[in-house]
Amino acid sequence: MSQELSEEEHTGHPTAGQYFRIAVILCAITAVEIGIFYLEVIGHWMIPILFTLSAGKFALVAMYYMHLKFDHNLFSYMFVGGFILAACVISFLILLFGVYS
Amino acid sequence: MRLQKISKTSFLIATTLLTLLITACYPDHNQSTFDPQGPVAESQLHLFWWIFWGGLVVFVLVEGALVYAMIKFRVRSESDIPAQTHGNTRLEIIWTAVPALLLLIIMVPTINGLFYMYEAPKTTKPEHTLEAIGHQWWFEFRYPDPTNSEKEIVTANEVYIPVGYPVAINLESVDVIHSFWVPKLAGKTDMVPSEGNFMWFQADEPGEYYGQCAEYCGTSHANMKFKVIAVPEPDFKSWLQVQSNPALESSDPLAQEGAGVFKSAGCTGCHATKTVVNKGSKGRVGPNLAHVASRRNLAAGMLRNSDENGSVNDALLQKNLRTWLQDPNEVKPGNLMSSGAQVYTDPDKKLTEEQISQLVHYLSSLK
Amino acid sequence: MAQEHAAPIHGKDEGTTTGLSHRKMLMWAFLGSDCMFFGSLIATYLVYQGKSLEGPLPIDVFDIPVTSISTFVLLMSSMSMVLAYSALTKNNMKGFRIWLISTAIMGATFIGFQVYEFSSFANHHVEIDCVSPGELTKYEQHIFDDGCSSGEAHAESHEGLKPQTNLFGTTFYTLTGFHGAHVTLGIVWLLSLLLLSFKKGVITPEKNLDVDLAALYWHFVDVVWIVIFTVVYLFGVFPGF
Amino acid sequence: MSTFPISIPRPVHPTGIWGWFTTVDHKRIGILYGVTAFIMFLTGGVEAILMRVQLAGPELDIVSAAVFNQLFTMHGTTMIFLAVMPLSAAFFNFIIPLQIGARDVAFPRLNAFSYWTFLAGALMLKLSWIGGATDAGWFGYAPLTSVAQNPGTGIDFWIISLQILGIASLAASFNFIVTVINMRAPGMTMMRLPLFTWMSFITAILLVLAFPVITVALIELTFDRYFMFNFFNVANGGSVVLWQHLFWVFGHPEVYILILPAMGIVSEVLPVFSKKPLFGYKTVVLAGIIIAFMGWMVWSHHMFTVGLGAVANAVFTVTTMLIAVPTGIKVFNWLGTIWGGSIRFTTPMLFSIGFIAMFLMGGISGVMHAVSPSDAQQQDTYFIPAHLHYVLFGGAIMGILSGIFYWFPKYSGKMYSERQGKISFWLIMIGQNVTFFPMHFVGLDGMPRRIYTYADNMGWNFWNGVTTGGAFILVLGFLLVLDNIGRHWKNGEPAPSDPWDARTLEWSIPSPPPEYNFKEIPIVRSLDDWWATKQGGANKEVPASGGSEENGHDIHLPQPSYWPFVSAAGLLIAAYGVVFNDLLIPWGLAAIGLTIGFVGVYAWSLEPVNDPEEEDSTH
């Protein structure tokens, strides 16, 4: 059992400091999001920009806090598979409803 | 021995099924899809044959190979171990590609057909654009009033259309999802509450075409029928003219008493006897009765009032009206008249035999 | 790939084929599946966006600064959760417990914000000055039209936003409500771990899987909120959407 | 044990009836699943027979319109959720661990929980006949399910029991996903997995992705019904079409959930009785994966007449047609398997061949539906039940029957009567064609589905009579199957461990398998390892770790537990509490049930898998 601990160290889990830095980045992105949100000049660019930013946050949390980056790929497949499928279903439904009704 | 028997049985089954299929098309049946009477149904049947023959070829080849293998490769000796083949890439590519190709071929007419049925021909006239509204468990139809573009003419359970003209239909529903289907004229399109739908068709021959609700819509779904009656264009116009008039006042005293009962028994709460209404106005709960006596059927296609040639038979009509009024639930379980009209829900208000006779006389005078 | 890791057999069936823990795999499979759960809820929300027949609409009720704060709190709780796990693996039990508690507290704070938000939406009330109404949203315009016609000085809305009010209420409360339920469950889970950690040998630097799993769940709930915050709140108020 | 807050003495391998309540042995759970689901199948069959009697001729009056509508709804729901899915689950449970060389599943107690929850859901749904069952069709289109249209409790029972069944299916699927990935014997690589395990694995993945969607749809419906939300409320702008989308996003993957395990079974049976390996193993696996994948892109083919527009219909037409390609690959590879083989026509083999013949029919009528313009003439007619029964009865049920006979020696330890089996095969084979083939005719002849009666003048009388007659041939066939299984399970000849000269690992151990399955965990060296072992003679080695010193007693197995049963019981109580939420205290019963469930889950998660050694063996 103890080998699991050492295994984790080999895979290079981040340190507390790194976790903290990621939190700072996350907050910064959120701040930017809210800032952009109040900038009216951006107009319709807002949606893709906000989308990208939140996708970035999502990825950071999943990769670092959830350790996907360091864990077995299988876990990533399981999670990302469900995530992509959900995204596809959402987009398809929006398309079907937006265009045809 | 037994294998020969198996193969023989299989062949026997296959051939009988095929013969059955070919003899089972019954174009003379009322709702047969093998007897298209208009271009839309025709195009759909055409596609059906495409895919049918394609499918049949696949079916015969694959089942044939299966039966052949069963005969050819049956066990000869228990200890016999056949060659352990694990696969054959070339073969596998072939049987991936060939079906894909076949399907690609079928896709072309399919997609053509799809766009064909989704757009009415440009020649469709505005006066041939009508509205069909689904109710539990009957159909309401509305025609544009030729004399006033703000008005519509309401009728129920029977649609007249001009022969040889494309007819556009806007479909709606007031309660649940229904589906509008006249097999000999066109495939079905759903009537979805609050989401308008559209279809078109054309009848090439005059005649009476059976239609039926095809989407399960509650207790009496099985009893939700209608007729499309295709007549020459001039007849269509004069029919519409007649329809736009309100219900007749009859001079027959019994009928006049009936008219009184009709009001006092609360029938007017659900049934209109005036046919011209404002465009888009909300319909009543029950079918418009202004010309109920001119309809070939009563209660959404459940009871037949007419002779073979389509003319209304008064004796039949009166009998049917009586049957309906005595106990609508017997004719149509769950119908909203028996559950909604006081004369049926409240035993004290029950219609007497006399009142029924009066009503029958009144209604049968509404030509 | 996976199969190359075939674990050595210790003469028992303890080892797993991939060398990965069963439970962790279960957790990830569950999270993949939960994506579809929230995906369907979000799809419903988006499909109905802008289809409400009457107000209040997002622009009337949302208070972005307040939600920003609660979003911030939830993000921070993710950090504190990962720090708790990190402390545990370093055998820092005290740190572990502190971070764990703070995670739970932040989670509870988030829920508190949500309760506040829900009740303020439900009691949403506008009063419009008929004389100088200023810039009005569609909903407010509606109230203005209804209430100011008869020469009154003020027009008021009568109802707030309830799930029954309109499609927005229906979809919004359902989506965020289920997220809130996930958070609540997470808090219970974290507190259970906290209690267990006082029992000897139940949670140790080596036996950290229980914490690891709770953490995964917690972070997942956080990323779902990242999506909700953007898609529901920010896009919701965005005029062109 | 006293270190745990809740300390009720743990059941220690009890015997008798109680043993079944606390068992976590995957084989016993498999049998529980199988027997329960088969009984459910019979109830669904009885519902079908009642419908057929009513439709035997025009204007019959044997059941009322209202009852008929409940009959087809309950029939469809029962067959899909209470018969085919759990019958497949029965095989997952019994066979997968044996095929991958494992002693148990990854989460034995979760497995037990899955069974008890399934039972709870099944009972709940079936008992709703008392007081009026659901009558909105198995896909419950809005707004027929709204309170306004359907104020009774039938719909509520339907919703809640589907939710419970969903929990059962999800629990089972998570378990099998982990089991297959993580519990394979050494050397059992993914590309050496027996086909049945592969297909079940894919099914489980489909399931965990598809079920959440219907869960959400049902939640939305619940909120509409109970709290007047607006999801499907047209008056407030809701869309009834959204329900259809959500249902079929789940529903189409669901039909592959129903068929893939059966395809897996067939892929096991054909090679064994042809004495040849499966033709193109890799392609068949790949085809399964592609089917599962493409299954997500076709859902709107159930909605061709809803008015999605020509473009959307065109897209779904194309994707739907293309799904025939991977399915065709499977069919052709099965042909390739028996081609050149040495075919023994045992009962399971007959059912498997019957599967191919019948599924092909259903597949082709499926492609006919995919041609959306002509589907407008078929949608919601009897042509649909024709298609659906060819794929579901001719496909799923035939495959399952094949499996029931194929593995009969393994799970019962006895041999069935081959003669009787063959007779039952022919009865079922002929019966289903007599029953379901004429549905094509009446469908194309314009007979809508879901009608409780039809007029005399429509020309549908003859074929409906034939269909009803066919259903009674099926009754005979199933009575024979029942008798064959029931009688021989008790008194059949003892079965040898490998009666079929089969290819996969489950046949290398005694029939029925001992509780620990494998005395020594096998080391797998090739696809069809057991066959290779038998052919190659002595190249089978004893595991390096010297497992030989083990005997049955040293192998430690997960211990029985009360908690799965308790948790499921809590769920059942809560479910009733939701339906009868105004009993005494509002929502009181639901709260009690939830509490019991919660306590159950809590106690369960604190209870170690194995008591004596306090270690997390699955860590």
Ligand code: HEA
């Ligand atoms: C086990 C369940 C199962 C399976 C496997 C399938 C398989 C398929 N189904 Fe079916 N389907 C149902 C269960 C199933 N279906 C049910 C229950 C309904 C009705 C629901 C309801 O309304 O109640 C339904 C309804 C249904 C519809 C809706 C019809 C309507 O309501 O209007 C459609 C439309 O496209 C369809 C299509 C298909 C297709 C294309 C396949 C394909 O996957 C079939 C592919 C297989 C083959 C084609 C055979 C083998 C292939 C070859 C030998 C290759 C060569 C072949 C060709 C080139 C043609 N199905």
Ligand code: HEA
């Ligand atoms: C796996 C799925 C499955 C199976 C196996 C079956 C099996 C059968 N089905 Fe069903 N069917 C569906 C799935 C299935 N069906 C679905 C999804 C629908 C759509 C529902 C809807 O519209 O909502 C449907 C609809 C449906 C209809 C259309 C109803 C309508 O639209 O109005 C009909 C009509 O004939 C029918 C008939 C039958 C018959 C005769 C059998 C027979 O094969 C049954 C054979 C089995 C038996 C006869 C049991 C035998 C044993 C005994 C009787 C022994 C004695 C009993 C005891 C000792 C207890 N089914």
Ligand code: CUA
């Ligand atoms: Cu209207 Cu069926």
Ligand SMILES: [Cu+2]
């Ligand atoms: Cu489908």
